[in-house]
Amino acid sequence: MELCPAEDKQDQKCEEFKAALWDFPLRTGKLRQERRERGERKEGEKERWEGEAVRMKGKKEKSEGVRDYKKEQGRREEREKEGGKERRRERREKWETVGEGGSRG
Secondary structure: OOOOOHHHHHHHHHHHHHHHHHHHHHHHHHHHHHHHHHOOOOOOHHHHHHHHHHHHHHHHHHHHHHHHHHHHHHHHHHHHHHHHHHHHHHHHHHHHHHHHHOOOO
16 A cells, blocks of 8 residues: 555656746746845846946947037038039139130130
């Protein structure tokens, strides 16, 4: 008269193991949340978050710098375009005055 056959013991251990594995991420998440609520941090955790803030600030400055560069580039292109129009106008006027003089022909 066995209380628990060998197969049932194996299945029971397997089920317990599966339950423990399933509970592990939930349990660690709860522990982390409780620790956060109490204001406790692991060693080095605070520095990591501070580093993250510094990195994000650097990203923001970089994106602002890129934006400024693109604005300046647009202004530069606009000035070049205006300069090109000006040079064409000067050439046209030069040829018109040469044509009026009658020196060509």
